[in-house]
Amino acid sequence: MSIQAALEHRRAIRQYDETRPLDSECVKHCLELATLAPTSSNMQLWEAYHVTDPTLLRHLGRAGFGQTALTSAPELVVFVVRPDYARRRAKANLAAQREAIRKAYPEEKWEKYTKRQETYYGKLVPFLYARCFGLVGLLRKALVQLVGLFTPVPRQVSEADYDVVLHKSCALVAQTFMLAMSEQGYDTCPLEGFDSWRVKRALHLPYAAQVSMIVSCGVRRADVPLGERSRIPFEEQYHRLG
Ligand SMILES: Cc1cc2nc3c(=O)[nH]c(=O)nc-3n(C[C@H](O)[C@H](O)[C@H](O)COP(=O)(O)O)c2cc1C
Structure with missing residues (x-):
């Protein structure tokens, strides 16, 4: 798959097909590819918690307000930043x-x-x-x-300001991961709608750690229509100088 095809395939998926399992090793491989993402000063102050345990998945689903993007996903990846490192x-x-x-x-x-x-x-x-x-x-x-x-x-x-620095780099890592998943034909949804205190507690993270994003992973349900992608006109965002 070309980069363009992977970008076009990637959508924020809220309903996963529970009959189609994921290859956890493939998810892990995509996370390894995500280490190729750039980070500010190459500080790499991020971690990924790849969650496959059913009990933990349930806890995280609850911490994420029961969003189906979380609760229907067979696996989750929690991206965390570590200023303390x-x-x-x-x-x-x-x-x-x-x-x-x-x-x-x-x-x-x-x-x-x-x-x-x-x-x-x-x-x-x-x-x-x-x-x-x-x-x-x-x-x-x-x-x-x-x-x-x-x-x-x-x-x-x-x-x-330094929290922004860390989360900015972590977001690039998460996006790199989602594109790698897309290239494998897998689906994802990035989420920041969750109770970070409960997520940290579920993962036994120390006080200094900050949850940046959860990315749910799975295979989209073929019978649930996705709808058109909604984007504002490109001209409103593109400013060419010179
Ligand atoms: C940082 C971030 C946080 C997001 N949080 C949520 C979320 O909590 N729940 C959700 O359903 N979608 C969430 N999304 C997905 C966006 O709503 C989605 O990417 C956007 O509507 C564009 O749709 P598309 O990704 O299919 O192109 C989030 C996306 C980003 C980048």
């Missing part, structure tokens, strides 16, 4: 960059290029991703605004 991911990225530099460049360039990565993953990223509440958060914001008087800086540095 930022330090360890920054360290892992720095180690990977050090190795990549040694492989890609002659020895005389190593120090210069490694220093750059050390500044980025060793100082800037931990500074930006650190959870800073209250006064410390305000100080970080003030510092950025001050430096920003003299040079371009990343302006969105509050806790809430």
Whole structure:
């Protein structure tokens, strides 16, 4: 299937055919493909919980207000973001960059290029991703605004801004997963209509974890009409400059 065909096949499916099981290994493979999605600073601060257990599926269906997109699905994938992994991911990225530099460049360039990565993953990223509440958060914001008087800086540095950063990347991962599923002829529905506290409790997730999206998975019912895709005119969204 071409990318275009996979995009056209993908619809938000709310009624799955309960007589058509999924190949769980195929779902897992699609999740592996989803790791190819880009993430901000390559921080990969997401996790996927692939749920096949019937009891857990029932709990999640209830947490999702009983939506049929959840309750009729044979399997669910819960995408979660992990701000609490930022330090360890920054360290892992720095180690990977050090190795990549040694492989890609002659020895005389190593120090210069490694220093750059050390500044980025060793100082800037931990500074930006650190959870800073209250006064410390305000100080970080003030510092950025001050430096920003003299040079371009990343302006969105509050806790809430960094939640956006994480969920943005996670959404790209979820979309990559849904397209991979589509390419396999499987169906999905992305959902944010759920009680995140109940979802976290069902999955035994720690306080710091945030549920980004649930993607239900299955095979669409052939006898339930989907209806036309509804999209606003492209001209309202497309702005060509230059
Ligand atoms: C972030 C996000 C959250 C969504 N949440 C829900 C949801 O809770 N329940 C639902 O039935 N559909 C949900 N949808 C599906 C959208 O309603 C659907 O994608 C949209 O109507 C377009 O239809 P299409 O995907 O078939 O093109 C969600 C989609 C996105 C991207």
